[in-house]
Amino acid sequence: MPNVAANTGNDLNAAYQIDAFQDVSGLILESWGPSARNADYNEALDVIIERLQSRSLDEIGVNVISRDLVDQFPNFTERAILLDSSSSVSLLGREPREIRLEIGRAQARLKIDTSKSGGNRTKRILLHSTLLTPSDWNVVASPAASSSPLLPAVPAGIQSPKSSTQMTVVIERDSNVRAWILRTAAGICELCGQPAPFLDAIGVPFLEVHHVIPLASSGPDTTTNAVALCPNCHRDLHYGAERIMKLKNLYEQIPRLSRAISQN
Numbered sequence: 001m002p003n004v005a006a007n008t009g010n011d012l013n014a015a016y017q018i019d020a021f022q023d024v025s026g027l028i029l030e031s032w033g034p035s036a037r038n039a040d041y042n043e044a045l046d047v048i049i050e051r052l053q054s055r056s057l058d059e060i061g062v063n064v065i066s067r068d069l070v071d072q073f074p075n076f077t078e079r080a081i082l083l084d085s086s087s088s089v090s091l092l093g094r095e096p097r098e099i100r101l102e103i104g105r106a107q108a109r110l111k112i113d114t115s116k117s118g119g120n121r122t123k124r125i126l127l128h129s130t131l132l133t134p135s136d137w138n139v140v141a142s143p144a145a146s147s148s149p150l151l152p153a154v155p156a157g158i159q160s161p162k163s164s165t166q167m168t169v170v171i172e173r174d175s176n177v178r179a180w181i182l183r184t185a186a187g188i189c190e191l192c193g194q195p196a197p198f199l200d201a202i203g204v205p206f207l208e209v210h211h212v213i214p215l216a217s218s219g220p221d222t223t224t225n226a227v228a229l230c231p232n233c234h235r236d237l238h239y240g241a242e243r244i245m246k247l248k249n250l251y252e253q254i255p256r257l258s259r260a261i262s263q264n
């Protein structure tokens with residue numbers, strides 16, 4: 001069985017396996033046993049929690065799967081570590097050590113002989129999350145040994161984006177040109193020839209008017225420089241790998257188009 005790697009890259013004395021237990025797959029951390037077996041259990045759980053936090057995972061499921069407890073409590077959910085009155089362990093806002101101690105305390109409460117005080121806080125546990133694949137768990141346990149990168153960290157984003165005013169150049173457009181283009185297209189995209197993918201709010205087939213030579217590049221706002229496109233074709237013509245070829249097709253397919261640039 002492999003060992004969890006410390007942040008230094010060295011192996012800890014803490015065996016793990018990536019496996020499914022009762023149909024739930026995840027990382028199984030072996031229990032702390034006699035003769036210093038898996039003596040670095042605590043440190044291993046700390047680095048695992050730290051790595052999950054660094055990937056912005058909010059919570060994980062933790063279930064005790066020691067054999068004696070599985071015999072006693074066959075139902076998977078009976079052996080779940082329940083913190084914060086939810087079915088999972090929150091990873092937010094606390095140090096890994098704090099979270100590990102809480103898991104340990106919850107484990108200690110799950111014991112067969114309730115007359116004995118104390119309880120083993122270092123049992124065999126299954127850590128699981130629907131957001132992580134087995135290869136993700138391998139990276140969590142041993143980052144250097146794994147070839148596949150873990151899920152990219154989720155960016156924090158901006159809670160309340162500030163607004164700012166920018167100067168924009170507004171180019172005058174003739175609304176009659178737009179209307180003429182759309183009416184002539186009659187709901188059929190002039191590039192792919194397919195009907196508009198949906199109706200707009202007033203029940204008109206949705207197409208967008210695209211200027212073949214952009215207005216910003218001195219293209220004229222005339223029917224000889226505008227086409228009606230479905231949203232896919234429109235984005236494709238702006239950003240697609242084959243946009244140059246498709247533009248050529250457009251000129252060949254639509255006789256009214258002219259390559260002339262306005263002179264003024």
Ligand SMILES: [Zn+2]
Nearest residue numbers: 189192230233
């Ligand atoms: Zn189209």
Ligand SMILES: [Zn+2]
Nearest residue numbers: 209210211234
């Ligand atoms: Zn466009």
